[in-house]
Amino acid sequence: MxxxxxxxxxxxxxxxxxxxxxxxxxxxxxxxxxxxxxxxxxxxxxxxxxxxxxxxxxAHAKAIPLPRHDLVGGIAIMQDDDVHEAEMLLASRPSIHTVLFAETPVSGEYRTRGFRVLAGEPVTATECTEYGMRLRIDLEAAYFSARLANERQRIVSLMEEGERVCDMFAGVGPFAIALAEKAGIVIAGDINPGAVLLMEQNIRLNRRKNIIPMLADARHLAEYLATGSFDRIIMNLPMSPVPFFGTAVRLVRPGGTIHLYAMQEREGEYREMIEAYPCTIRGEYQVRSYSPTQHHAVYDITRTNGSE
CATH class of the missing domain: 3.30.70.2580 (Alpha-Beta Plaits)
Structure with a gap:
């Protein structure tokens, strides 16, 4: 017209x-x-x-508003259980092959959740690209958030060449693979066998030679890794990081850095817990909104020379 x-x-x-x-x-x-x-x-x-x-x-054609969703590779995860809107979303982008609805929240020891296919191919596996990395994902086998892509690059920008890094909750390996670009070595552990299997595939896919994947309970990492030997620790277990913080403090060297990710309702919610250890908070940042009452925060923490 x-x-x-x-x-x-x-x-x-x-x-x-x-x-x-x-x-x-x-x-x-x-x-x-x-x-x-x-x-x-x-x-x-x-x-x-x-x-x-x-x-x-x-006249420009009027854009049809799309339903709320997150995009992981070729999979769209809708926030509402609506088949009609799922079909509309599937038709909106040629790159989308599946539309899912999360039936359960992230839960359990393996940090997984259940999905139902609303439209498209009946799969939960896909591949996504993030700052040049290729990552194979299976959303039912292991948790993955594409929303932390910029945060991973922020950590890379803070690193010195040759650092020793420990990723305590590595999942399918996005932090480990990104940080391996500068690190001397990355120890990447996870308790979920499905996540470790995918991480091993992603390490090969991205030709990283300096990552050691481990099927491990983060509570026990300090029992078989040298304490005080890491320059940087990644703690991306935002729902329940507190029980593992003592292990992170034992693993990092004095002067080294811990990045603690946490869901919180107010700024500084974890400050008292952190400062009960020989640690100094260098920065606290909001990574993303999670719900109307919670946000995903990261604390950048330096281990001091004091004893636990």
Missing amino acids: KQEQWCVRVPVKEGEPMRRQLISDGVLDTSLKPARDGAFLLFPVTEPTRATERWECE
Whole structure:
């Protein structure tokens, strides 16, 4: 459908600078598409004083709002149990092959949850790309959050070359594989056999030679890893990190760093627990919103020279 509107006529070669200028001035009519007339472009504007003439422009198609969802590779995870909206979401992007609904929250020793297929292929496995990494995921076998991609890169930016890193709850390996770019060695443990199996595949897929995957209970890591020998510890168990913090403190060297991830309702909720150990909090950041009352936070912590 076309609509007559005031427009600015410019040669095609001057089109992009003019478009940017009109956007900057707040007068570009974004409800209409620019028109082409031979060697000229006509940009629709909302201010007649900026126009050179009237011209018929085609209206932009109105975007249909999509249902709330998270995207992991080719899988969309909807927040609402609605088959009709799932079919609409599946049709909206060629890259989506499956739409799931999470029937249970993340729970249990293995940190897994149950899903039901609403539309598309009846699978929970996919592959995703994150800052050049390829990761094989099975959402029912092991928990994975694509929303921590930027946070993983933040940690990489803080690292020195050759660090010794311990990822206590490694899952399918996204932190371990990202940090291995700078680390000398990464010990990556998880208690979930399904997660460790996927992590081993992802280590091979990304050709990382300096990651040692371990099927291990994080509570016992200090019993068979050298205490005080790690420069950096990753503690990404946000629902229940407290029972494991003492182990992290034992593993990290004095002056080393612990990144503690936690779900909290208020800022500084874990400060008292952390400072009961020989530790100093260097920073506390909100990684993402989790619910109306909770947010996913990270504490950057330095181990001091004091004793436990």
